[in-house]
Amino acid sequence: MAEYSALSLLxxxxxxxxxWKPAWRKPDPKASYDVIIIGGGGHGLATAYYLAKEHGITxxxxxxxxxxxxxxxxxxxxxxxxxxxxxxxxxxxxxxxKLWEGLSHELNYNVMFSQRGCLNLAHTxxxxxxxxxxxNAMRHLGVDAxxxxxxxxxxxxxxxxxSDDARFPVVGxxxxxxxxxxxxxxxxxxxxxxADRRGVDxxxxxxxxxxxxxxDRITGVTTSRGDxxxxxxxxxxxxxxxxxxxxxxxxxxxxxxxxxxxxxTESLKPFIDTVVTFGMGHFYMSQSDKGGLVYGGDIDGxxxxxxxxxxxxxxxxxxxxxxxxxxxxxxxxxxxWGGVCDMSMDGSxxxxxxxxxxxxxxxxxxxxxxxxxxxxxxxxxxxIAKDQPHDFNAPFTLDRFHxxxxxxxxGQGANPRLH
Amino acid sequence: MLIxxxxxxxxxxxxxxxxxxxxxxxPDPASQNFEAWNAYVxxxxxxxxxxxxxxxxxxxxxxxxxxxRNTLTxxxxxxxxxxxxxxxxxRRKAEDKx
Numbered sequence: 001m002a003e004y005s006a007l008s009l010l011x012x013x014x015x016x017x018x019x020w021k022p023a024w025r026k027p028d029p030k031a032s033y034d035v036i037i038i039g040g041g042g043h044g045l046a047t048a049y050y051l052a053k054e055h056g057i058t059x060x061x062x063x064x065x066x067x068x069x070x071x072x073x074x075x076x077x078x079x080x081x082x083x084x085x086x087x088x089x090x091x092x093x094x095x096x097x098k099l100w101e102g103l104s105h106e107l108n109y110n111v112m113f114s115q116r117g118c119l120n121l122a123h124t125x126x127x128x129x130x131x132x133x134x135x136n137a138m139r140h141l142g143v144d145a146x147x148x149x150x151x152x153x154x155x156x157x158x159x160x161x162x163s164d165d166a167r168f169p170v171v172g173x174x175x176x177x178x179x180x181x182x183x184x185x186x187x188x189x190x191x192x193x194x195a196d197r198r199g200v201d202x203x204x205x206x207x208x209x210x211x212x213x214x215x216d217r218i219t220g221v222t223t224s225r226g227d228x229x230x231x232x233x234x235x236x237x238x239x240x241x242x243x244x245x246x247x248x249x250x251x252x253x254x255x256x257x258x259x260x261x262x263x264x265t266e267s268l269k270p271f272i273d274t275v276v277t278f279g280m281g282h283f284y285m286s287q288s289d290k291g292g293l294v295y296g297g298d299i300d301g302x303x304x305x306x307x308x309x310x311x312x313x314x315x316x317x318x319x320x321x322x323x324x325x326x327x328x329x330x331x332x333x334x335x336x337w338g339g340v341c342d343m344s345m346d347g348s349x350x351x352x353x354x355x356x357x358x359x360x361x362x363x364x365x366x367x368x369x370x371x372x373x374x375x376x377x378x379x380x381x382x383x384i385a386k387d388q389p390h391d392f393n394a395p396f397t398l399d400r401f402h403x404x405x406x407x408x409x410x411g412q413g414a415n416p417r418l419h
Numbered sequence: 420m421l422i423x424x425x426x427x428x429x430x431x432x433x434x435x436x437x438x439x440x441x442x443x444x445x446p447d448p449a450s451q452n453f454e455a456w457n458a459y460v461x462x463x464x465x466x467x468x469x470x471x472x473x474x475x476x477x478x479x480x481x482x483x484x485x486x487x488r489n490t491l492t493x494x495x496x497x498x499x500x501x502x503x504x505x506x507x508x509x510r511r512k513a514e515d516k517x
Contacts, residue, residue, distance in 0.1 A: 242465030252462035256439065257490070302437040302474075305467040305490045310420050312433045345461050401461040414460050417437060 002108045003197075023189055024068070024196035029203050032229035033061045035384060036221060038208050038244060039237040040064025042073035042184070042370065043362055045191035045202070046377020047236060047384070049107075052198035054378070055385035060200045061230070063223060065207040065240075069188035072238050075307075075339035076370040077262050077296045079275050079286060081118045081179035082143055085134045088395040088407050089348060090141045095392050096375030097143075097178060103374060109190030111182045112289065118179035118275040119148065119156070121324075123168040127279050131174035138176070148173045157272055159325050167323045168280040181275060181286050187373055211248045218248065218358035234360040234384055236376075239305070239340025241363040248356060253363075254345040254401050256416040258299040259338040260367045261309035263317065265331045267291030276324070283320035292334065295321060299341060299367065301417045309338040341367045346406035347419030351379050351393040360384050361398060366419050420493050425500060426480040434478035440464055441471040441485050441501075467491055473501060 002008070003021075012019055035051060037044045040062045051057045064070075080100055082093035104111050122128040128147075135145035150170050154162045162170050192202055203225070212220035212227060220229035237244050239257050268291050275286040285295035297317035300309050314336065322329055344350065344364030349372065351362050362380045365372065379393035389397075395407055401414075412418040420432040440463045446455040464470070467490055474484045483501040488494070 240467075243467045246466070252458070252464055254461045254463065256463050256465055257467075302488075303439075303465065303470055303472065303490045304493070306493060310432065310493075312431075402457055415439075416463075417439070 023193040027201045034059040036230040042373040044236040047380040048195040048200045050381035058199035072339040078181040080371040099374035107190035111186045113182040115180040128172045236362040259304040262296040264292040343416035345414045346408040348407040436477040438473040441473045
């Protein structure tokens with residue numbers, strides 16, 4: 001019987017809900033493992049889950065510095081989409097989308113994946129042409145995409161200022177209907193429980209302080225809870241990639257850490273039932289099931305490990321919101337927060353073997369890591385288990401910059417703050 | 420966040436444009452050293468703590484500045500002209516400000 005089901009809910013209710021098992025154990029670290037995964041966020045937990053489920057590797061520890069899900073997996077704005085231009089990105093994110101579509105059943109955990117669509121607004125004819133090109137590229141690879149006219153957009157989002165008087169009038173949009181949102185905490189908890197039940201040790205409050213080496217080879221880690229040895233050490237620490245790699249003696253990386261802020265308003269009645277993005281700046285918004293409008297914009301724009309942002313971006317995001325939705329002028333913002341993003345040099349991730357022997361690296365998610373969670377874990381687990389990348393992540397190497405094989409979806413060049 | 424421009428004094432961060440890691444060394448334009456160019460274009464120091472970085476006061480005097488800023492606290496410990504005080508006007512101005 002599935003651990004969570006209508007029957008188990010009823011059975012436990014009759015017994016006063018005293019017999020539920022914790023979703024994951026709190027084990028002490030063992031002296032050694034086959035695989036150590038540094039980072040108990042979405043990607044690390046998904047990696048552990050797929051290592052155990054797909055590859056039968058269960059002697060695995062996930063080391064988390066804080067508590068489970070305290071980093072970016074609980075800080076993002078929950079959007080899931082696969083609307084990229086370049087084939088490497090499209091294939092990878094579409095694989096992720098397909099995993100999302102079955103994830104609640106796969107994990108027996110309701111991740112509240114809601115395919116409510118993601119609409120990119122175009123504000124100039126040139127931008128609309130560009131979206132048509134991207135939509136065609138997506139459809140060419142079997143991903144859904146459709147162009148929408150202003151009249152159709154008006155019907156879909158009545159609150160949007162679609163008039164010619166808008167600061168940036170809307171001339172159309174690119175819609176991916178299968179895109180949507182998911183409950184980010186549930187993704188972390190669901191993967192954690194799935195990994196735990198297959199024998200993975202999830203060790204919280206365990207900070208990696210250094211690496212154990214045999215010559216060049218990484219043979220384990222030193223942590224705040226003692227030394228732990230492993231045949232393979234996988235790093236999936238997103239915004240902390242620079243810090244962790246410095247512990248391993250890798251001083252420079254094609255990565256800068258930047259802070260991205262996110263915001264939520266007070267709860268409103270149903271206002272928008274899709275994810276909408278602004279084309280004349282950087283702004284995206286959806287409405288949570290609780291009713292709060294969840295939205296964000298650009299990164300602050302300079303290196304930061306502070307999980308909080310500065311006011312200029314707050315100001316910019318609010319003005320972009322009001323340019324699209326003037327009716328929100330008097331809605332109160334409840335909370336804002338920040339997460340540290342590992343901005344790569346071409347805006348695409350890195351899932352690879354190395355850079356040191358015995359090490360595996362998963363990073364460079366910029367601020368789009370949440371939607372990649374299932375495919376990132378799936379591909380990283382494959383790479384760790386088989387010591388070779390899957391076709392889906394083969395392009396996402398660390399040495400692609402050196403070899404001139406960058407995957408720059410936005411065509412911005414080697415300037416991380418612009419991706 | 421305020422950055423104290425040596426020429427203009429303390430100004431809001433929105434007047435400045437970020438140009439990233441100041442530890443990189445740009446090879447001579449005629450250089451054909453592939454590794455040096457690759458390192459300049461792609462490799463970044465990304466410390467959690469004091470970071471040596473370049474900003475331009477693009478909304479002010481347009482000087483390029485070398486700033487040491489803590490990436491955990493945003494505390495700025497030093498600001499200087501990138502090319503040193505080569506401009507006598509800038510030097511005079513800087514000397515006026517204690």
